[in-house]
Amino acid sequence: MPLRSDPLDELAIPDGTTVEEHDLVTDGDVFVGGQSTVEFGVRGHNVVAGERVQFGGHIEAEADCRLDMWCDVDGEVLVGRDAYLGERVHIAGQLLVSGDLDIGDDVDIERGFEANGWIVIRNPMPTIVFLFVYLSQLLRIGEEEAAEEAISELIESDADADPVVIPRNGHVSDDSWRVSTPATIGDDCRLHGNIRAETIDVGKRNDVFGSLRGRGDIAVAEDTVIYGDVTTRSGTVTLADGVQVRGDVSCENLEFHEGATVEGTMRAGGEMTMVQAGARKQIAADGDGGRKEGKSEERASEDVGQETSDDAESNAGDDAEDETSDPVEVDADDADEETEPTDDADKVETVDEEDGDDVESVDDPESPNDEVEIEIVSPDENSDDDADTDTEAEVKAEE
Incomplete structure (x- = not known):
């Protein structure tokens, strides 16, 4: 796995993610960057949150759950394996852990906690620092296989699904998903709220109950329904076959398939391109280019038909003249x-x-x-x- 300077550099929503009445549900892991806000609950395989993250609902983790310093959970925390709570974490409900519990100083759990394994009360180090120190020690003693297994256990989930990634300073709620990074949405998802990002890439067969707004390009794949507007400042909006937009489209350049449906108004400051089956047709920004082109093609076809009819008439006239102008011999x-x-x-x-x-x-x-x-x-x-x-x-x- 290649290491990047910032692993939480985009909003990533994997395939099959749904937002139910009060929870964000996914089959994979959930990674939340520091100083972010998630106003509803989270259900996933592993749940990892950075510093000063606020959750507005319950947390249900099938495997491990790690909450860094100053995290706030407005609900209960249910963990299937081990739990790691940093310093000054606040939980408004009850903490239930099936495995071991590693808890820091000044942790506030209003309704108490239960753990079936070992309970260690100390000040755990931050997640990134812990992983770095642990892996470095394994590599120093020559345990490369153990280091690879630790990385695979952390990254790969039992469900073999991509994780939900919420970048740093992100805000997720029923009303809006606001991030300052690119956003990628997988296939077969059901989301609530307006999505605000740098660029937006939406997969196939999604239902987005909100609008899409970005500074760059916005691409919507086949059979996706957007219950709102699609707006970008200086980018290109691409609508694939079967896309339905229950609102307006405003962008710099617009490229849409002939099978896409827009119930509102389409505005483009630059070019409009309609993609047909195996062909493309460019339309001027004022919307007259396609009609002019169609008229010119009709006129060209009419001229060709007129020329063919004139040629047929001239040929018939020449044949008649040849028949009447044959000389007659007289003895x-x-x-x-x-x-x-x-x-x-x-x-x-x-x-x-x-x-x-x-x-x-x-x-x-x-x-x-x-x-x-x-x-x-x-x-x-x-x-x-x-x-x-x-x-x-x-x-x-x-x-």
Whole structure:
């Protein structure tokens, strides 16, 4: 286990922790930093409190319980193994210990105490100093295995669960959880009170009957219900799929899943990002970015559809022109057999040379760039040509 300068540097709430009517209940250990206030009772495996810690209810420890100097308990203390009480500890109720009792000077127990093991009345040293001296002595005499066993017994609980950690100067009650450090909440928890911390990380499937407020980032995992507001000064709020916020959301940047629900107002001074299944969609801070983007996509799709329809119409028109503009071959014999024009032939319009713009052009398949002009000849000219051919035939016959 790596040693840190301050082991109580965050508010840690493990999986399955619940706050009942008067008690904080967990399967693991409970560590409370010095000069903190816990306004309800505590039930856990091992209960360890620093100096000047105040408890507003009972303490129930399945294993050991150690209360440092000047601690105050407004209730009874029930210990399954050994108990260690520092100097000037005050207990408003009764102290019941199944194992040994190590008690300091000027300890005040209003309703008396009972212990089944040894009772030693002295001034026990603080917890950290005791552990440091004990481990150092074991290492000096070469008992490294004993030192490792002592550390494992202190750190690891029989329930194999993470401990509840309340940092120094923390304040925990039904109304609020106020700390000046980051806060981490596990999965499947049920908490009462507004949570105030530097940053907040909430796990899955939690019920928080209060609001979340931090200076930094706030992240809420899947299927968690927040019965209050989510507010941060300069951080980012992240809402996962299935999150329900029964209040307002105010932050610098907001990132929320499309399956998240916010019953109040969402305010973001910077960016808003909606996370979809396998995609992300960025929204401007004023909320118009998503609509503008959607409109542009609709216009683009309409333009594409219009272009495809125009291409289809132009292709159909070209096919019609090709069918009507195919040249028709006429034999010379058929031209000679034409009958004399009738009165209706006078209705045929002739194309003047001046109206060159109205001349119909036909595209040649072999040379599409060449234009062919077709002139409609009047039937009078055809009759004159036939008369000339008849006179030539009579002259040859006479010769």
